[in-house]
Amino acid sequence: MKDFFLSQYNEGFYTQDELKQIGFASIGKNVLISRLARIYGASNISIGNNVRIDDFVILSGKIEIGSFVHIGASSNITGSDAGIVIKDFCGISNHVKVLAITDDYSGVSMTNPCIPEQYKNNYKKKIILEKHCIIGSSSLILPDAYLAEGVAIGAMSMVIRKTNPWGIYFGIPAKRIKERQKEILKLEKDFLENFINNQGGGISAK
Incomplete structure (x- = not known):
């Protein structure tokens, strides 16, 4: 399993040396980020070990990504200065939006990025996405959402509030429909x- 991610999926991704030059707050080992991804404010983004970020993903704002995390193509992870935390073993499918x-x-203020603050x-x-969360394709996670440990969000769902551990949630807004x-x-x-025995080291994200 030595350098599994790098040996199996290195085409189209930044090299480890290139990743170090981007200027992340911190970055672990065996990280794969597509050359087609867009990263804004890398100094506010920390990434653990064994992470894969696919084509057309947008990362911006304050973001903490743990280890063994996958972010699927065309997803948008916008942390702003509020922050997004994605803990170990989380999976984010294609076209997911996580927006802090x-x-x-309401109409009491103006909108869009072209207007002064x-x-x-x-x-x-x-x-916050706790360990072992998975988010289905085209789902939307809005500010103040909390995905407890082991939560699964079905495709095309919208999460606007806190969830409880080890549940399967689905719908707009997402509701708990089953235990996981x-x-x-x-x-x-x-x-x-097995991984540590083969790698000869730990997986600590930070």
Whole structure:
């Protein structure tokens, strides 16, 4: 399993030396970021180990990404200065939007990035994805959402509030429709033991 990610999927991604030149706050080992991804404010972004970020992903604002995280093509992770935290073993499918900032739609302020801040009333709140969360394609995660450990969000759902651990959520807004099994936790333990034995080191994200 030595350098599995780099050996299997290196075409079209930045080299490790190139990643170091981008200027991330921190970046771990075995990180694959597509050359077609767009990164704004790299100094506010930290990335753990064994992470893959695919084509046309947008990363901007304050973002913390753990280890063994995948962000699928055409997703938008906008942390603003509120911040987004994506912990270990999370999976974000294609076309997902995780937005820690939104315009005020009430009409009491102006909107859109072309307007100076003093005329706007943007809503900013931190978003956290705990370990083992997975988000289905084309879903939307809005400010102040909290995805508890093991939460799965079905495709084309919208999350606007806190969730409870190990549930499957679906809909607009997303509601808990089913319990999610915790077999993942046993597999995680076995995986890490084998991975560490083969790699000769840990996986600490930071």
